[in-house]
Amino acid sequence: MSSASHSSAAPTADSTRLSFIVGLVLLGFLGLIPILSVAFEDPFLLTLFTRIVIMAIAAVSLNLILGYGGMVSFGHAAYIGVGGYTVGILAFHGVHAAWIQWPLAVLISGIVAALIGLLSLRTKGIFFIMITLALSQLVYYLGNGAFAYGGDDGLNIMKRSDFGGLLNLDNRPTFYYLCWVILLATVFFVHRTVNSRFGMVLQGAKSNDRRMATIGFPVHRYQLTAFVLAGMICGLAGVLTATFTGFISPAMMHWSRSGDLIVMVVLGGMGSLFGPVFGTVAFLLLEEVLSSWTEYWKIVFGPLLVLVVLFARGGIDGAMVRGQAGTLLAGCAAFFLLYGIHTAYEDEWLIPTLILVAACALVWVAKWAVDRKKAASHD
Amino acid sequence: MLLIFEQFLNGLQIGLLLFLLAAGLTLVFGIMDMVNLAHGSLYMMGAYFAAVFTEWTGSFFLGAALALPAGALLGIAVEVIALRTLYTRDHLDQVLATFGLILFFNELARLMFGAGGMTIQTPDWLQGQIMVLPGLPYPSYRFLIILVGLLCAAFLYVLVQRTRLGMLIRAGASNREMVGALGVNIKQLFTLVFGLGSALAALAGLMAGPVTTVQIGMGDNILILALVVIVIGGIGSLPGAFIAALAIGIIDTMGRAFLPNILGSFLSPSEASTLATALSSMLIYILMAAVLVLRPAGLFPAPGR
């Protein structure tokens, strides 16, 4: 990254202040969703944001190992599945008490993460990506083969977790606030952890793990611990997903779900506190809005992702830290321009074609710009 | 015994398709140090091209003959437009960007060819069976796949071992800087290799088309298998990919064919087949995890890597 030469490369307290404030405001805004949902008489708003909040928990957990620890786990959705299946299977056998379901789900997610971590942390780089992918596929096919619990058709959960008289999860706002509080707790926990001694080791190992060993850290233990912690938190997100949808199936841990999670983290900004929350909100809102315009929304989203990877490596958070208000504004402007085109022409064929052409043009221009920049730096 | 041999042929057939896909992937990976998840999309697009061209020309072979260059051109276009800038990036960037390309291509296929999927009609004379051994009839089309797969493997072997291009490919897989230092036009070499890999992927896709159906996302799962193949075989190694692909094809087929019978002795048929399918898939990933733990660079790592 070119910014490495500037002293702003390391986010100091000041330079992250904007994104810190925006992050807090966003979390606060998320707390208002049930009220807004009632005020606008739009129950779907609550459904959408429940999904967003749950996925944000999973993304924050992935950020702990991916963003801060540099461990590119391409199998993080496996823990969503493990958490969800634990709840589903217990409910199937008539165990509904949350006090049993939830801790057990988190525990089992942790054990699975420990096993996957033990094997995969022996490798590095692309092999780490591949082995986490392979092992999560193993868990995925385990779900597929679990014929007693629906195999690849999945399993309905007839009754939600029972918190005694304390919480009624059938009440949608109650459930939403439970998810929201868990998200707040997760963000706070990650914040404390990455700034603690443990977090220093984790971040040091990301940038130079060989060096960490020579100054006296048994690096693997710390990485494995972070891996397990992330797995447990993500397992909790799986519990919430299963409780929310009342349904579990292997599809929730398909490898493309793991890909989505990585996208959310990178889109928001790796290794930043609120980045994964930004990323999840942006990802799922984009999905929602784009798919309401055209059923072929991924034809826009795919190239968009390529553009983000090529040109906005720091994600949304990075743009805020570097003060690239222009980038963010341009993004929003493009969004509304497309929205305008869409409302002007309600032709299913025309819109995606236009968007496609625009996206291709963008990639071309961007590529041209990069080539020029490269050519200039060679001279 | 004949049954086992028949399943062995099935495994060989799947393994060879997998090899065609993995060959391009491992070359691109080995030479350009590039993870290309969109390789599965090129496989899918190859199948769609063949379906469309076959319908158009009314001949499977004409359709295939048109689909191959179309696949290669598409691959080259993708390389020039999007992937070129990614060679110097880290693997996470490559994974993400090519993941974006998968989304794009799946949706593009849905937009262009509809969500329903297509079938590819093979000529009548390929729809019968031939006797591969006395008493063992085998579908002619599947036999054709095996033949073509073996021919391609032989072609690749000759190409890599005996030609100047092959020499550059081998050199590139073990030491990229050196090839650059030799004054070879690296950009052209990369594009050429990418086009070759894309053509192989399209070939695999169009040959798989008549057996499976041509549908959205058909490249996604086989892509993961192809990645497993190149990791087990050793990144950048064609012989490694060949052996790993055949091993995986045979393990998978044998598992699906014989596990249901074994499991069927204590489970109901539908339960047995569900579990058997999952188990044979799991076997593959267990194999990969075991290889990575015991030999982190794969079974046949390219020298110098």
Added chain:
Amino acid sequence: MTEVLKVSNLVKRFGGLTATDNLSLDLRQGEIHAVIGPNGAGKTTMIGQLIGELRPDAGTIHFMGQDITAMPVHQRSASGIARSFQITSIFQNFTALDNVALAVQAHDGHSFRFWAAARKDKSLREPALQALEQVGLAHRADITASALSHGEHRQLEIAMALATKPKLLLLDEPMAGMGPEDSARMVRMLQGIKGSVTILLIEHDMDAVFALADRITVLVYGHAIATGLPDEIRRNAQVRQAYLGDEAAAE
């Protein structure tokens, strides 16, 4: 005098190449012991074995009387062997102070502490700042490591090593790539810490070696052909022939 490090009959082969050939070496408390030798003499291989990244094929390494031949890297570090890298390998995104604090932390018990903010921890920050002062880098404490100059990176490396209060410091070409000014500053800095820690110095810069070293060992093809005081080494005919010949003539 007690021996801090005693290397006995060390052998390391890579295929047909013997990189370390029956090497014996001992370091006394508080001395700066330089190891010199032409390129390919096996200095880096030797360091690798001392630090624990390479396992010797034969021979033993004793540190403070204890056999550490089979000890893993992080335990050697914990018991008091610190190393500065030939290739600068600091943590680029951390500030200078963070880098040194991390080194302090490595020797301050386990780091399974998830809650208290490490950057506000005085037991890490103060020794770290002290080490930065020792190498003359205190005024740059809050600068991101990636923004420091090459010479400063080297100073930071040594601060990180010193911060762990090592009993033995392995310096692998600390002057490599430095201009004469930076080199002179490094020599002054090392003279300043001389005596407080035992140092094994590997260096090509002969002026620096003769200015700093108490004793010198000459390594050729992985074998120690001579060990002695700087003057003895200067006069040693075998050394002149094998290694110093040209440079001695040039002086």
